[in-house]
Amino acid sequence: MLSRTRTSAVAAAAALALTAGIAATGAQASGPAWTAAWAASPQRASTGFKPNWSEDGFSRQTLRQVVRVTEGGDRARIRLSNAYGTSPLHIAGATIARTKKGAAVEEGSVRRLTFGGRGAAVVPARGQLSSDASGLKLKRFESVTVTLHLDRTTGPATFHAQSFATSYRADGDHVADAGSGAFDESTESWYFLAGVDVGGERGRExxxxxxxxxxxxxxxxxxxxxxxxxxxxxxxxxxxxxxxxxxxxxxxxxxxxxxxxxxxxxxxxxxxxxxxxxxxxxxxxxxxxxxxxxxxxxxxxxxxxxxxxxxxxxxxxxxxxxxxxxxxxxxxxxxxxxxxxxxxxxxxxxxxxxxxxxxxxxxxxxxxxxxxxxxxxxxxxxxxxxxxxxxxxxxxxxxxxxxxxxxxxxxxxxxxxxxx
CATH class of the missing domain: 3.40.50.1110 (SGNH hydrolase)
Structure with a gap:
C-alpha cells in the first residue's frame, strides 16, 4: 500500500500533468490553430505478430520514433497517449527534430519540448497530453523524429502495434543526441506517441x-x-x-x-x-x-x-x-x-x-x-x-x-x- 505522502505526490503529479495538458491544448485559442499532421491509433500492450516492447515497457531508457507528416507549419507539438496505462507515465525529457537517416537526426534541428512550460511531464493513467508548441518549422512530407527519455519504469506501454516504420531504443538519456550510435535496438511499433500537430498563422482556422x-x-x-x-x-x-x-x-x-x-x-x-x-x-x-x-x-x-x-x-x-x-x-x-x-x-x-x-x-x-x-x-x-x-x-x-x-x-x- 502507498504511504499517504507517496499517494499525495502521485496525485499532485497527475494534477500537474492535467494542468499542463489543458494549457497546451488551450494554446489553440490564443496561439496557433493546430492541425493534425500525423496520427496513430493507441492500443493496449499485446504480443502482436512481430516482437515488440509494449508488454515489458521501458525503464531508464530513451525511445526514438520516426514519422512522416502530411502537413507543414511554422511550429509543431506532439500528442502523447497513456490510454491503456494503469499508472502515471513519467516523461523526463522530450525532443523533436528533422530525421536524417535511421535513428540519426539533422544537426541543429533538435528542439527541446516542454509541457506547460516544464521540460518533464506526467501523463495520467488512461490520459493523454499535448506538448507546448516548439519552434521547429516542418514541410509537408518531411520525416520527423520524436525522442522520449523514460527514466522510470513505465509498466506495459500504450502503443500502436504495426507501424511499418522502425523505432529505436537506447539505455540511459540520449534525448538530445544527433547521432544514432546509442540506439542499438529496434522494433516496428510506435509507443506512447499518438500524434504530431502543426500550427501556421496565429489564430487561423x-x-x-x-x-x-x-x-x-x-x-x-x-x-x-x-x-x-x-x-x-x-x-x-x-x-x-x-x-x-x-x-x-x-x-x-x-x-x-x-x-x-x-x-x-x-x-x-x-x-x-x-x-x-x-x-x-x-x-x-x-x-x-x-x-x-x-x-x-x-x-x-x-x-x-x-x-x-x-x-x-x-x-x-x-x-x-x-x-x-x-x-x-x-x-x-x-x-x-x-x-x-x-x-x-x-x-x-x-x-x-x-x-x-x-x-x-x-x-x-x-x-x-x-x-x-x-x-x-x-x-x-x-x-x-x-x-x-x-x-x-x-x-x-x-x-x-x-x-x-x-x-x-x-x-x-x-x-x-x-x-x-
Whole structure:
C-alpha cells in the first residue's frame, strides 16, 4: 500500500500533468490553430505478430520514433497517449527534430519540448497530453523524429502495434543526441506517441477544403504488407495524390490491424464504434473521415485458426447498424463521412460462402443507400477482372486479403477527390 505522502505526490503529479495538458491544448485559442499532421491509433500492450516492447515497457531508457507528416507549419507539438496505462507515465525529457537517416537526426534541428512550460511531464493513467508548441518549422512530407527519455519504469506501454516504420531504443538519456550510435535496438511499433500537430498563422482556422482527412479502418488502412520505412500505405498515397493535383490536405491514418466494427479485442483494439471519436473525430482540424472496416467482423469466423476468439458470425444488418453509428457520430460533430466498400476477399483465410454473401450485401448498401455522404468503391477498383471475388494479382500482397504497395496506390487513385 502507498504511504499517504507517496499517494499525495502521485496525485499532485497527475494534477500537474492535467494542468499542463489543458494549457497546451488551450494554446489553440490564443496561439496557433493546430492541425493534425500525423496520427496513430493507441492500443493496449499485446504480443502482436512481430516482437515488440509494449508488454515489458521501458525503464531508464530513451525511445526514438520516426514519422512522416502530411502537413507543414511554422511550429509543431506532439500528442502523447497513456490510454491503456494503469499508472502515471513519467516523461523526463522530450525532443523533436528533422530525421536524417535511421535513428540519426539533422544537426541543429533538435528542439527541446516542454509541457506547460516544464521540460518533464506526467501523463495520467488512461490520459493523454499535448506538448507546448516548439519552434521547429516542418514541410509537408518531411520525416520527423520524436525522442522520449523514460527514466522510470513505465509498466506495459500504450502503443500502436504495426507501424511499418522502425523505432529505436537506447539505455540511459540520449534525448538530445544527433547521432544514432546509442540506439542499438529496434522494433516496428510506435509507443506512447499518438500524434504530431502543426500550427501556421496565429489564430487561423483551416477552411473546409483544407481540413484534414482521416482514414479509419483495420489492417488495410493500417498498411499491412506495405514496405517498411517507405511510407507506402494508402494514406500516404492519397496525401501524395492530393498534393500532386494541387489540392493538398493532411491525411491521418486511424487504422488498427485486425480491428472490428462491433467487438473489442485484446490484440486488435477497441471496437470501431467505441474508438471512432478519439481516433478520428477528435483529431485537430479534421473535416472528412473515410471508413473502410468490416472484413474482420465477417471473416474471422471463417478462419480455421482465428487469432480472434470467440469469433461470432456477423450478418449484413448487424454490420450496417454499426456503420450507421459511425455516420451519426460524424454528423453530430459536423464532419463529412465517406463510406468504402470492402475489398474482395476470395482465396483468403477470411473467405467462405457466408462471408462472401455478407460482403456483397454490405457493399451494395454502401453503394446504393445514400446514407454515407460519399462513396469510394474499392471492391470494384481492386477486383480481378477474371474473378470479381479476388483481388487482382498485381495488387495482391500474397495472402489474397491485403494489397501490396501497388494495391495501396490503386486505392488512392480510386478515390473521387470531389467526394472528400
Amino acid at each position: 483551416p477552411s473546409r477544403r483544407d481540413r484534414g482527412i482521416v482514414l479509419f479502418g483495420d489492417s488495410i488502412t493500417d498498411g499491412f504488407a506495405s514496405s517498411t520505412d517507405r511510407d507506402r500505405r494508402w494514406s500516404d498515397a492519397l496525401a501524395e495524390r492530393l498534393a500532386k493535383e494541387g489540392t493538398p490536405r493532411p491525411v491521418l491514418n486511424a487504422g488498427i490491424g485486425g480491428n472490428l466494427v462491433l467487438n473489442d479485442s485484446a490484440w486488435y483494439g477497441e471496437r470501431g464504434t467505441a474508438r471512432f471519436g478519439r481516433d478520428a473525430l477528435d483529431l485537430p482540424g479534421v473535416g472528412t473521415v473515410v471508413v473502410l472496416e468490416g472484413l474482420n467482423d465477417i471473416g474471422f469466423s471463417e478462419s480455421d485458426t482465428p487469432t480472434y476468439k470467440p469469433a461470432p458470425e456477423v450478418g449484413a444488418e448487424e454490420l450496417i447498424a454499426g456503420h450507421r453509428k459511425l455516420i451519426r457520430a460524424a454528423h453530430a460533430k459536423g464532419v463529412k463521412v465517406v463510406g468504402a466498400t470492402l475489398l474482395p476477399l476470395g482465396g483468403s483465410d477470411h473467405y467462405g460462402e457466408r462471408a462472401a454473401k455478407v460482403s456483397d450485401e454490405f457493399n451494395e448498401w454502401v453503394r446504393s443507400s445514400g446514407e454515407y455522404d460519399g462513396v469510394v468503391d474499392f471492391d470494384r477498383a481492386l477486383a480481378d477482372p477474371k474473378d470479381g471475388e479476388r483481388i487482382a494479382p498485381e495488387y495482391d500482397s500474397g495472402d489474397h486479403l491485403h494489397p501490396n504497395d501497388a494495391g495501396y496506390l490503386a486505392m488512392a487513385r480510386a478515390v473521387d477527390l470531389d467526394e472528400l
